[in-house]
Every structure is written in structure tokens, then in C-alpha cells.
Amino acid sequence: xxxxxxxxxxxxxxxxxxxxxxxxxxxxxxxxxxxxxxxxxxxxxxxxxxxxxxxxxxxxxxxxxxxxxxxxxxxxxxxxxxxxxxxxxxxxxxxxxxxxxxxxxxxxxxxxxxxxxxxxxxxxxxxxxxxxxxxxxxxxxxxxxxxxxxxxxxxxxxxxxxxxxxxxxxxxxxxxxxxxxxxxxxxxxxxxxxxxxxxxxxxxxxxxxxxxxxxxxxxxxxxxxxxxxxxxxxxxxxxxxxxxxxxxxxxxxxxxxxxxxxxxxxxxxxxxxxxxxxxxxxxxxxxxxxxxxxxxxxxxxxxxxxxxxxxxxxxxxxxxxxxxxxxxxxxxxxxxxxxxxxxxxxxxxxxxxxxxxxxxxxxxxxxxxxxxxxxxxxxxxxxxxxxxxxxxxxxxxxxxxxxxxxxxxxxxxxxxxxxxxxxxxxxxxxxxxxxxxxxxxxxxxxxxxxxxxxxxxxxxxxxxxxxxxxxxxxxxxxxxxxxxxxxxxxxxxxxxxxxxxxxxxxxxxxxxxxxxxxxxxxxxxxxxxxxxxxxxxxxxxxxxxxxxxxxxxxxxxxxxxxxxxxxxxxxxxxxxxxxxxxxxxxxxxxxxxxxxxxxxxxxxxxxxxxxxxxxxxxxxxxxxxxxxxxxxxxxxxxxxxxxxxxxxxxxxxxxxxxxxxxxxxxxxxxxxx
Numbered sequence: 001x002x003x004x005x006x007x008x009x010x011x012x013x014x015x016x017x018x019x020x021x022x023x024x025x026x027x028x029x030x031x032x033x034x035x036x037x038x039x040x041x042x043x044x045x046x047x048x049x050x051x052x053x054x055x056x057x058x059x060x061x062x063x064x065x066x067x068x069x070x071x072x073x074x075x076x077x078x079x080x081x082x083x084x085x086x087x088x089x090x091x092x093x094x095x096x097x098x099x100x101x102x103x104x105x106x107x108x109x110x111x112x113x114x115x116x117x118x119x120x121x122x123x124x125x126x127x128x129x130x131x132x133x134x135x136x137x138x139x140x141x142x143x144x145x146x147x148x149x150x151x152x153x154x155x156x157x158x159x160x161x162x163x164x165x166x167x168x169x170x171x172x173x174x175x176x177x178x179x180x181x182x183x184x185x186x187x188x189x190x191x192x193x194x195x196x197x198x199x200x201x202x203x204x205x206x207x208x209x210x211x212x213x214x215x216x217x218x219x220x221x222x223x224x225x226x227x228x229x230x231x232x233x234x235x236x237x238x239x240x241x242x243x244x245x246x247x248x249x250x251x252x253x254x255x256x257x258x259x260x261x262x263x264x265x266x267x268x269x270x271x272x273x274x275x276x277x278x279x280x281x282x283x284x285x286x287x288x289x290x291x292x293x294x295x296x297x298x299x300x301x302x303x304x305x306x307x308x309x310x311x312x313x314x315x316x317x318x319x320x321x322x323x324x325x326x327x328x329x330x331x332x333x334x335x336x337x338x339x340x341x342x343x344x345x346x347x348x349x350x351x352x353x354x355x356x357x358x359x360x361x362x363x364x365x366x367x368x369x370x371x372x373x374x375x376x377x378x379x380x381x382x383x384x385x386x387x388x389x390x391x392x393x394x395x396x397x398x399x400x401x402x403x404x405x406x407x408x409x410x411x412x413x414x415x416x417x418x419x420x421x422x423x424x425x426x427x428x429x430x431x432x433x434x435x436x437x438x439x440x441x442x443x444x445x446x447x448x449x450x451x452x453x454x455x456x457x458x459x460x461x462x463x464x465x466x467x468x469x470x471x472x473x474x475x476x477x478x479x480x481x482x483x484x485x486x487x488x489x490x491x492x493x494x495x496x497x498x499x500x501x502x503x504x505x506x507x508x509x510x511x512x513x514x515x516x517x518x519x520x521x522x523x524x525x526x527x528x529x530x531x532x533x534x535x536x537x538x539x540x541x542x543x544x545x546x547x548x549x550x551x552x553x554x555x556x557x558x559x560x561x562x563x564x565x566x567x568x569x570x571x572x573x574x575x576x577x578x579x580x581x582x583x584x585x586x587x588x589x590x591x592x593x594x595x596x597x598x599x600x601x602x603x604x605x606x607x608x609x610x611x612x613x614x615x616x617x618x619x620x621x622x623x624x625x626x627x628x629x630x631x632x633x634x635x636x637x638x639x640x641x642x643x644x645x646x647x648x649x650x651x652x653x654x655x656x657x658x659x660x661x662x663x664x665x666x667x668x669x670x671x672x673x
Contacts, residue, residue: 022488025478028152029492032447032467033430035141035157039465040449042134043161047453047462050130051590057129058597061169063117064106065179065614068605069099073173075617082155082470083440087177088616089632096174096615097624100142103135104173105600108166109180110405116604117180119167125596127167127463134161138171154473161451162190163463164411175606175615182439184463185407189446191243192433193464204247205329205417206273206313208306209237211288212336214256214297219337221378222401229377233335234288235406236375240333240413241285244276251309252284255302256295257342262287270312271305298342300354306332307358314365328368329510331413338376338384348385352392359393369510373413373524375400382528391531394517398525412524415461416510422452422459425507428500432493435471435486444470445489458516460523 046053062069076098078084078091085096105128107119114120119128138159149156160170162184176182184190217230237252244250251273252262261267263284274280310330340346359370372395374386380399381387390397396412421429433446448466452459471482478485512520521529606614616628625631 021477021479022492024152025474025485025488026492028154028469028474028477029432029447029489029496031145031148032157032469033496035145035159036430036447036449036465036467037428038141039134039137039159039161039467040451042137043131043451043462043465044454046130046133047451048455049133050126053129053133054126054590054596057125057132057600059599059602060132061128061600061602062102062104062173063601063604064104064176064182065611066116066604066607067104067601068603068614069097069104069173070101071622072101073097073099073622075619075621077619080155082473083442085615086441087612087629089629092632093619094616094625094628094632095619097617097622099173101139102173103138103169103171104176106168106170106176106182106184107180108183108405111166112180114598116599116601116607118598118600120598121165122596124165124167125600126590127163127165128169128600129597131161131163131167131169134169135171142172152473152477154469154477157467157469159465159467160184161463161465162187164408164414164461165463166405166408167463175611177439177611177615183405183407186239186242188436189433189448189466190464192446193431193448193450193466204245204249205331206249206310207240207244207251207276208273208310208330208332209240209250209252210259210302210306210332210334210336211237211252211254211262211291212256212297212302213254213291213293214295214339214341215293216297216337216339217377218293219378229337230291230293232400232406233375233377234291236400236409237288237333237335238285239407240410241276241281241288243414244281246275246277248276249273249313250276250281250284251306251313252288253302253306253309254291255298255305256293257298257301258295259298259302259305262291269308270316271309272313272316272318273309296341297336297339299336299340299351300343300346303355303358307362310362310370311365314362314368326367327509328366329417329508330362330368330370331417332370332372333410333413334372334374334386335377336375336386338379338381338386340385348388351385352388355389356392367509371395371413371416371510373398373410375409380528387529387531390521390529394512396517396521396524397529399528412520415523416520418450418452418461419458419510419512420508421450422454422461423507426501429497432489438468438470442470442472444468445474456519458512458519460519 074097075095077095081091081095081098083096084091085094088094088096107117107124107128109117111119111121111124119125141159142156145156158170158172160168162168164185166183166185168182168184211233213230217233218228221227221229221232241250241252251271253259254262261271263280263286264271310332314328340351355372359372362368362370370393372390372393374390374395374397376384376386376397377400380401382399387397389395396416398409398412400409420426428449430447430449433448435443435445438444446466446468448464450464451462453462471485474489475482475485478488480488518530521531612628613624613626616624618625618627618631
């Protein structure tokens, strides 16, 4: 055997040992895609039966920090679980308790204001209750697929649902280290699912954000709040910015007496939107944080600036992108406190007329659709000018009061732009996140799918389901490096998207009926946000109907509401049906909703216990142990997988060198002979 042959054989052996396992990775991706769609179907079925779920909901769920789990909970090792509870040890002798027979619920603390951290808002209570039946499916699926995941040498994935109200149900159940701090709506996996971040299938959106920074915005949000309107507005806007995809376009305008771009204050016209790249978004966020109040408020100049920017961007090749369609969905998000001072002589009617004209001009330029969202901070007067603008331009108004979570302020905006994803064209669409840090500390991917209430017209975005796989597990299956595995996942998922979701402009056009517009208005802003035709307003009405619609009776300043408005009473529904002829536009509460359960937790045995006391256990047991983490502090003498790989690689290199050395001297000896 000559040196060249020996080198080829050894190199081939090394290549085979490290070549990417595309088949195994594709099997993993396909299984997670199909499983997450099944989970989506289960949650949507539960939504259709939401009223039935209320009956058995009292003391039926487990809280993330207060509840002890069942006797079936176990303490698996790192090798079995794929997770190390570092506060408990290294994962060999000590780890954390997991219960594979139940799920657990996490609720942001601002929604858990009742006794024992119970929610009091009916929409939040419903989300906890309606997802409970999915627990049975989760348990069954977990054990059904044990063999599949074992053959791939991958830990079985976590499964969960995050609602647009902030409720999070996760299986298998485990204790949380921080109580009341997890909000699924802010997590990378949830944001990756939102339509704005979906690549290759959805036309990028154009987002224009207008921020009133006049002096009145420095006042408190309301008498009970220590937060100013400006500081609250900043948090809401940053939540929107963090949900954008690099494919989207963004422009953020601050205005008082003079409007300008927050990150380009000295730029001369023409003003253009820019791509929402990570660098651009971070720059905008930095400038939003630095905003201060000054001067009076000139709405006409601000809207004029915004629509000039939109029109210039639409006509400029520099602000466009390569696309198969000319459709433009443009979102204008306007934040103010409802007060303007300039120009002199301005009236509500003149401002409404000015904005309506600008919207019509932009939409007449091509296949352009302007969707306007107006947010009144600190006021809830439905006779205000922002509400009037929304009714004039088929837009959406929301009063923002104390108790509304900043992340939930723009729920109407997210709902509107999720509508195309709720159609049949995207029915089985899944999204893979980029690698991110799980709450457990490990790096991983989440595959997720959007969830809708399909009993409402248009289908109402309700949240997202997800399932996890760690980066280590994916690398192990693919048998490549982290970078190679990430590229392979992107390639495989992109191919799936291109094969199954080659959509047209018509699929993504957001053309709503009047009833569908009213539905989203009500969802975003409550009864007061619904636009009642003038001919109806002039009719004689009883105090129980129209006056109730023209107040914010269902929008309170209590901290537990989070601005979540989704129900109309039977009387209100009848009025809506008569006034605007909409039968399926609104969600009615379940019978007896005034008596929804006030105690959802099966027990509160762990209340006031530390995280370590709640979770740490000896591997193989089923209860907490005070011997951990000390029991696991003995040095681990095992050789890591990376070290083993390094040793094998070094050995192969040495063998190759020795082989060539041997061949060289054998040939030399033969030549001399």
C-alpha cells in the first residue's frame, strides 16, 4: 500500500465519522413540525370548547412556584433529561424534579393579583382553563414517541402554549426559579412565530411609528401611576421594534412642534424607511430610550411628515426590496395623549380630514393598504379625535390606561397582521427560531405554530404553541459542528417552506369586511373602540345599550386587567348585531362568567419555599432533598465528548503521519537496496 492510498483511506474514515447526517436531521425536523401542528390542533379544539372547560377548572392546574406536583414526579439525571439544574448540582447525583404526568402554568405577576397569585381577568382565567384539556394529549404524545427520540439519542421535547394574554402552559411540569417573571409574549420563540418575522412566505411589512414628545407627555399616565406617558410609550414601542424581522422596513418619528426621525434628526429630505436589521433596530431603540419631552404638539405637521416619508419610500428603489408582488401593507402606529396645540385654529374635524386625505393619497398610488393604529395614553374618551380618525380611515383606536402591559398595547396591530397566517394557505405553517438561550440556560431551537380562534370572523390570533430541541441534540443528530448544523436546519426548513407555501399577493392582502374591522377594534380597545354609524347614534336608545358602548366600562384602571378586552354581554352583542349587522365579529363570555373560578391552583404547598428547596433532588428519587447540591460537588472525572472527539482526531492525524513516515523510509530502503 503506498502513502497516497493510506492517506486516502484514513481521511475517508475521518470524513465518514464527521459527515453531516442530513437524513437524521430531516427526520427530527419533520417529526417536530408534525407534532407542533398536532399540538396546535389540540389547543384550537380546546378554544372551541372553552366554555365547557370552565366547569372542571377549579383547583385543577399547578402554579409554577406554589404548587407541589404528584407522586409521579421524578429526578432524572442530565443524561436522561438533557438539562442540568445548576443550582442543584452537576446533574449526575443531584438534579431537578420533573413531573411527566402533568403540566404547569406561568402567569406574569401583573395578571396574578388575586389571592395565591390567581388571575382575576376573565380572559386570563379562560386561557388557563381552556388549555387544561391539552395536558392529556401532551402526556400521551410524550410516551408514544419515546422510541423515536431514543433512537435519535435526543431527549423528548418540551411542549407548551403561550397565549396572547400572557398565560403559559408547559409540559412536563417543573418549578420556576423566578416567579411571575415569565411572559411568553416577550420570548424569542414567540416573537419568531409572529408573522412579521416569517421569511420567504409573507410579504415584509412597512411600519411607521409616530411618537408625541410634547410637554403633556411628561405627565403621569394617570393619578394612580408613578409612570409617565412618555416612559410607558417607550416600553410599548420597544416591544414592537423587537418583534420586527430584518425583512421589514421601519421608520420612527418623534414630534412636538417639529417632526423628525429619532435616529436621523439632521437628515434632509427625502426621508425614507430603512430595513429593520439588528443594527438599525438597536440604534433606533437607543434613541427612543433617550427621548425627552418639549414644546407643543402639532399633529398636522407630524402626519404630513409621515405620509411624505411613506410616499417617497414607495417611489424610491433605495427603500424597496425584491419581491414577487407590489402589494404593500403599511402600518402607522400613532402614540399620543389626545392633545394637540398646533397649528393655530386646528379643530378635530380639520385634523380628521387632513389624515383621511393623506391615507387616500397613499392608497391611490398603487396596491397600497394603510392600516392605522392610534393609542391614547392616559385618556379613555371615545369622543376624542384619535377615535374619530380611526373611524374615518377604517383604523383602530385603543385607550391605554394603568394596568395595561406595554407588550399588550399593540395586540390589535399584531392580530391584524396575523390574519393572512390564519387562512388555509398557511394552515400547517411552522417556524423555526434562531438558536437562543432557554430559561434552563442551555442553547436551543423552538419550532412553533400560530394558534387561532376560528369561530370568529376573521380568525382571531390567540397565541402560539412550541416544542424544543437543544443545539447539542441537533448537533449530535447531524454529526457536524454547531455552524454546520444551523445552516442545515435553515436549508431544510427553507426548502419545506418553498415547496409548501408559495403564496400569492391575494393570499396576503388584508382586505377586511366592515364587521371584521369592528371585530379587531373591539378586541384591541373594547366596546368604546367600536365605530357606531351616525344614523344609529341618532336613534333613541335605552341607557343600557348605547351609553354603555360609549364608555370604557369594560376597560378599568385595575392592575389585573392588562388591557385585555375580549367579551361583550348578550345585550351588547344584540345591539352590535342590530347596529352594524355583525353576527360573528365578537366573542361573548361563557354563561355564568361572573362566577368564574377564583382559585385555579390544585395546591399551594410550596408557597414561600425557596427555589432550591422546591426543585433540588437526588437522582432516582421523587422528592426534594436538602443533601443537594453538596452531594454533587465531588469532581466529575468523566471525559467530555468534545475531549473524546479531540483525542480521536489527534490519533488519526498521528496515524497518518506515522503511516507516511513509514512509507517514506520503506521506499527509501528499497531504493538503496
